[in-house]
Amino acid sequence: MKQKKITKTTIIFLAIGILAGLFLVKVVLPSRLGVGSNQQIENRFIETVKTGPIPLAYHSLNNNDIRQLVGLLFPGETANITEELVQNIGNKLKELYGLQYEAALEEISSDEAMVEYLKKSGLLQEMGIEQEIALERIVGIDTTERYFESQSDYVEYYPIDSPSDPVRYPGEYEAIGAVFVSWPVYHDPLADWGVHKNLVSEIISEAEAWILVPNEYWQKAVELYLDEDEIDLSQIKFIYTPLNDIWVRDFGPITVLAEADNTPALIWNYYQPLGLRSILHDSEVGAVIGSYLDVPVYRLPVVIEGGNIITDGQGTVLMMESVFDNNPEINQSDLEQIAKDYLGAKRLVTFPIVPGEACGHIDMVAKFVDVDRIMVAQVTEEHPWHESLENMAATLADTDSANGAKYEIIRIQLPQTLLPVQEWTYLNSLTINNKVIVPTYGVSEDEAALQVYREAMPDYVVAGVNERSYAAGAVHCQTKEVPAALANKFIK
16 A cells, blocks of 8 residues: 655645644644634744745745645644635735745846845845946846757647657766756745855856746846856856746656667656646746757656656666655556656666655655666664665665666765754765765765765765755756757757
């Protein structure tokens, strides 16, 4: 029997586990039979939201989303949640995140409005730039220099067909030409822009960074921000697309290559389960990128977030069984056929859901180092993930790699965290040509994890990026590699 859980199918579900854990730690829960008045529920909900760094696109929540969040925080009280309570919480969220609401819902469509946003957000103060000077510099930015010119006004789209020729999903450790990064336009600017700046600065020493933003005014703001820290803009291009969030690993298209001649195609995965508004914009990214690159796009017939797919590039694909929660109509045999048709999988290995883990994604707990070696997360015996991770490691250690030898398993101890739901992980890294970018969290365990990478990957530069401002999801979740076979067509 499959375990029931909340997955990161949407960022709302990702936040639910963290919100619930924070609530338990920061607030003494009354009995399930009587949480309290609507005012008490409202106060506790808002306090919980404010407690930790929760990456959620709050402006996109509708009343049904809020009702669901409140109900999950207060088990047994769902029937008592009134429309007034939901409305009051919605209003409080608008107060707390007013700047993001305004920017997202009214849109920024002028240089003046962009500079005003930078001022209100505190980014101008962080950069040490006066408003008048910022406007002068924003106006002077020629966006055409770094805008990724769309190759087509249309997209070659196949809504029901898989690629006609056999394809291969390249391994992350193969040649990479570019990396998609979704800029945190509607997140906390002071907390999150710096993280992405550091991430981009590490990427561009190895490949181009293709940054997703809503329009040219956001491009100008990001250029100003990066240039102020002397980031090399020559290795950066900007793509305009409807956008809400940062998890491009999950909603960005997968690049596959034809086995015969490396002709590229994009696999566009569904990213709008339950019809939640919070992901509607993000779910369009696959088609938009298809038109920018003028590459055919094939619609994956099931919901599989990109973070729940890792591959050795030789036909082995690993996933967590959360995929069946998202797609209850399919079974293992169905999934194997889909993975073969769309990802070129010759072998699909799935693992049971890790109890209490909020994402349900394989890239939180495992990573291919190369075709013969796999990293697997490790936790203490008393940790709720322990048995699942030990079983995963044992299963993989008894599995043959594509070269015929048993996989070598490398373990990395996960860091402790102040949050009850343990979502900080060193496995959520990105291998890009001669470098591996590893999330760090400003904790004592960081150095030991980086040393494991140095020993396992001695020919790579091991670079840490502090992801402490994100309670769940890190470097791998925030990026999506583009194989050199495709990206190099657009690199001079």
